[in-house]
Amino acid sequence: xxxxxxxxxxxxxxxxxxxxxxxxxxxxxxxxxxxxxxxxxxxxxxxxxxxxxxxxxxxxxxxxxxxxxxxxxxxxxxxxxxxxxxxxxxxxxxxxxxxxxxxxxxxxxxxxxxxxxxxxxxxxxxxxxxxxxxxxxxxxxxxxxxxxxxxxxxxxxxxxxxxxxxxxxxxxxxxxxxxxxxxxxxxxxxxxxxxxxxxxxxxxxxxxxxxxxxxxxxxxxxxxxxxxxxxxxxxxxxxxxxxxxxxxxxxxxxxxxxxxxxxxxxxxxxxxxxxxxxxxxxxxxxxxxxxxxxxxxxxxxxxxxxxxxxxxxxxxxxxxxxxxxxxxxxxxxxxxxxxxxxxxxx
Numbered sequence: 001x002x003x004x005x006x007x008x009x010x011x012x013x014x015x016x017x018x019x020x021x022x023x024x025x026x027x028x029x030x031x032x033x034x035x036x037x038x039x040x041x042x043x044x045x046x047x048x049x050x051x052x053x054x055x056x057x058x059x060x061x062x063x064x065x066x067x068x069x070x071x072x073x074x075x076x077x078x079x080x081x082x083x084x085x086x087x088x089x090x091x092x093x094x095x096x097x098x099x100x101x102x103x104x105x106x107x108x109x110x111x112x113x114x115x116x117x118x119x120x121x122x123x124x125x126x127x128x129x130x131x132x133x134x135x136x137x138x139x140x141x142x143x144x145x146x147x148x149x150x151x152x153x154x155x156x157x158x159x160x161x162x163x164x165x166x167x168x169x170x171x172x173x174x175x176x177x178x179x180x181x182x183x184x185x186x187x188x189x190x191x192x193x194x195x196x197x198x199x200x201x202x203x204x205x206x207x208x209x210x211x212x213x214x215x216x217x218x219x220x221x222x223x224x225x226x227x228x229x230x231x232x233x234x235x236x237x238x239x240x241x242x243x244x245x246x247x248x249x250x251x252x253x254x255x256x257x258x259x260x261x262x263x264x265x266x267x268x269x270x271x272x273x274x275x276x277x278x279x280x281x282x283x284x285x286x287x288x289x290x291x292x293x294x295x296x297x298x299x300x301x302x303x304x305x306x307x308x309x310x311x312x313x314x315x316x317x318x319x320x321x322x323x324x325x326x327x328x329x330x331x332x333x334x335x336x337x338x339x340x341x342x343x344x345x346x
Contacts, residue, residue: 016117017043019093027101028054037104043093048085050075053302077164091155098151108180125173127152132181135265143259143266165203197276202294205283250274
């Protein structure tokens with residue numbers, strides 16, 4: 001992939017509109033602010049829910065008059081869910097943005113995207129950007145920025161690599177990088193954080209056991225950010241003294257990335273990140289010593305939402321094979337009456 005500088009080369013004459021796609025499961029505490037952060041800027045917002053138990057779908061339905069659409073689809077893994085969304089949703093916008101439910105597009109991000117797309121070269125197919133972590137209600141400004149992730153692409157040019165978690169988008173054309181950030185509000189309780197990362201570490205360990213590090217993204221030290229990340233990932237899990245890499249990762253986030261300037265939150269976040277990678281390594285080590293594969297425990301899913309009509313029925317056809325549903329569509333709640341709990345998940 002080639003890096004493109006905005007404003008160079010032939011410019012595209014297609015309308016450079018943006019569609020936003022958000023995957024959800026039990027995101028009632030987050031989905032409203034996520035939608036609000038792109039409402040009026042995005043041409044269309046799609047929410048793909050995997051049968052939430054809470055009021056996530058009800059909240060999204062409150063934005064139906066604003067052009068927000070919600071469908072439900074059975075969850076297999078993250079790449080499969082995204083590839084289903086890209087092949088099924090009626091996305092007509094020129095560009096597509098992947099936004100998580102706990103993320104917020106900042107005004108600076110929206111302005112920079114609009115500026116780049118207004119003068120984008122025809123060959124530009126993907127945009128990398130970083131996220132600023134808000135941990136325990138406070139931005140972690142030094143050690144809390146993520147690396148560059150490819151999460152915006154020209155519609156029809158992107159697909160996901162098949163990884164079950166921490167999936168990678170792939171494009172074949174030129175890419176650009178943004179200076180601005182998307183805010184990532186980590187509002188989970190610590191118990192919920194551990195449950196989630198215990199599950200994620202098992203999926204990462206299974207990926208290493210079954211395919212080895214890297215998957216479809218080639219590891220290149222001097223490549224794109226995701227390729228460089230895969231190179232370090234392979235190094236982390238391959239060398240014989242990798243147990244020391246946990247301390248190295250902590251040092252990287254806390255010292256090299258100046259996480260100590262964030263005080264206790266910087267320490268806590270660096271510790272959690274390094275512990276997550278060490279947990280992956282321990283699960284791989286357990287398999288090599290005992291032959292026991294890591295277990296993945298998924299939360300129980302809810303029932304199809306009766307207000308979604310055909311969207312709900314198509315998913316029932318796909319997952320149960322009965323092809324029938326006795327649930328009739330209901331009148332969606334108004335935007336102003338939709339419940340919007342302020343409490344965090346967990």
